[in-house]
Structures are given as C-alpha cells and as structure tokens.
C-alpha cells in the first residue's frame with residue numbers, strides 16, 4: 001500500500017541536534033581540531049566595554065570556516081545555509097532555534113574588527129600549531145608553487161612586492177633543509193639567497209637562457225674550473241676574463257651583473273670547431289652570472305634521487321590549488337591586498353583543518 005506522509009501534530013519534540021550529525025561528517029572532524037579559546041581574548045580590545053552585546057565572534061569564525069570548507073562564497077548564502085543546515089547549526093553551537101546573524105552585520109564585523117585585529121592570521125597560526133602537534137608538519141623540506149587566481153584589482157594602484165609587509169618564517173622556529181619549487185623560482189638571485197644567505201638546499205630547476213638552439217655550442221658544453229677562474233672550451237682552450245694585466249685593476253663585472261669570459265682570438269682563428277662555436281664572431285665569449293655558483297649547486301642537486309622525490313611532493317601543492325578551485329576560489333571576492341590576504345588565510349586555515357580532520361579523525365571513525 002502506498003504510504004502517505006502526514007505532518008506530525010506533536011507539540012513537544014525530544015530532539016538532540018548532536019544525534020542528527022553523522023559521526024563521519026567533515027565538520028565533526030574539523031570541530032575536534034578547532035581551538036577558538038584565544039579568539040575572544042585577541043578580539044577583546046576591539047570591542048567596546050559598554051552597549052549591546054555584539055554577535056559572538058566565535059560564531060562568526062565558525063561560520064567563516066564553514067564557508068571556506070564547504071565552498072560557500074556568498075555571505076548572504078552562508079547565513080541562509082547555516083540557518084537551514086542541521087550540521088552547520090551544530091558546528092556553530094546554535095542549537096535548533098539559535099539566531100543566525102544577518103549577512104550585513106556579519107560582513108561589517110568581518111571587514112572591520114576582524115581585519116584590524118589580524119584574527120585570521122592568529123587562527124591560521126593556531127591551526128598550523130595544531131598540525132605540528134599532531135605530527136603532520138616535519139619541516140625537513142618546504143614545497144612552493146604558484147597559481148593565478150583572478151581578482152578585482154586596479155593595476156594603476158598596485159603595490160610593489162618590495163613594499164609588502166613580510167611576516168617572518170621563523171614564527172614556529174622551523175628551518176627547512178630544502179625548498180622545492182618550479183623554474184619560476186630558479187633565478188640566480190633567488191638561488192643565491194637560498195644557498196648563500198639561508199643555507200637551504202634549492203630543489204629548483206635552474207632558470208637558464210644559456211642553451212642555444214641554433215646548433216652552436218651552449219655554455220653547458222664548456223667546462224668551468226673554479227680553482228683557475230676559467231672555462232675550458234670543447235677544443236681544450238681556455239676562456240678567461242683578462243688576457244693581460246691592467247695597470248689599474250678592473251672589476252670585470254658588466255652592467256648586467258655578469259663576468260665575461262673570452263677565448264683568445266688567435267685560438268679561435270685557427271680552430272676547426274669555430275663554425276659550431278662562434279661562426280659570426282671573431283672569438284667566443286661566455287657571460288657568467290655573479291651567482292652562478294649558486295646555480296651550479298641547484299644543477300648538482302637536480303641530478304640526485306632526492307630531487308626526484310621532492311619534485312613529486314611539490315605536485316601535492318599543485319593539488320591544493322586545484323582543491324581551492326573546487327571550493328569556488330577561482331576568483332577572489334574581497335578587494336585589495338588586504339582582502340586577498342584575508343581570503344587566502346581563511347582558505348589555508350580551512351584546507352589545513354580539512355587535512356587534520358582527514359588524517360587525524362575521531363578514534364575508530366574514518367572522516368569523510
């Protein structure tokens with residue numbers, strides 16, 4: 001017989017919200033790892049001591065985490081979803097009849113006090129601390145990658161990277177043994193900073209324009225002899241910076257910040273390999289970057305099995321960007337550098353919480 005659902009006419013219900021959130025729900029896993037005790041203390045100086053009680057900042061932080069974990073980008077929709085979804089209500093400690101903030105008050109707080117107090121960075125660091133405590137961060141190596149995410153930005157009002165306020169890496173006292181990145185990070189300056197200043201092994205492909213494609217010898221066909229400060233060409237002749245002694249010593253550094261090593265014209269004139277080496281020049285010249293030694297370190301590392309391993313690990317960072325797009329972060333909603341920073345901090349916090357929930361689930365329960 002076909003059943004027919006009739007709205008029950010009970011006046012009172014025995015209903016426990018906690019019973020209706022599945023044990024393996026992602027938000028349960030996130031809730032287990034979320035520590036917001038310090039949020040209130042961090043935000044207290046930004047609230048007045050008198051007047052009407054505000055919306056609970058912890059409630060707003062929980063709502064933001066839902067938004068960035070579940071791909072709900074619109075604040076208006078987030079408020080609606082929290083109002084209707086039992087699991088979201090449970091996560092926000094709202095009960096069945098708790099009032100969900102209006103989306104405009106939510107936005108006002110988010111862009112006002114939250115930004116002034118830098119609470120998002122505080123939360124991000126709290127979650128990273130949790131990852132460290134759970135043994136998910138070893139710091140033997142870091143992987144870096146970049147992805148383009150569209151934003152509403154005015155190029156005329158852009159701020160050079162050098163003027164950005166940089167936060168120290170040293171926040172957690174972590175010191176990576178190596179850094180894996182793609183060739184966009186393989187400039188001589190970057191590599192020199194890593195190798196000489198930070199003493200970190202660069203697992204980075206060298207950004208190299210010296211390879212020739214016209215069939216003539218590339219720089220890699222010449223052998224560098226550091227102890228003699230010279231190159232040896234395929235014909236066994238030497239290329240030096242100076243072929244005579246100057247009365248006034250010269251630095252030998254060109255305007256491009258390189259040292260120029262030259263073969264002897266006499267050697268090149270009589271060389272059988274000249275058509276393959278410098279067919280249109282009287283002699284062969286090889287520029288050497290001032291930080292070429294750092295590039296050589298990166299080239300040597302690229303030939304090791306450890307480099308191959310770190311290259312595979314770097315691919316995991318690419319996956320994180322793909323997940324961001326799945327969570328509808330293909331375009332930033334907030335404007336300006338502060339808006340971008342806020343969005344990325346929240347997205348990274350949500351990603352780390354999702355990872356914690358998945359890798360460190362409740363005892364005996366596999367997280368969704």
Ligand code: SF4
Nearest residue numbers: 233263268271277284
């Ligand atoms: S052309 Fe000059 S630099 Fe080139 S291989 Fe011959 S001798 Fe060496």
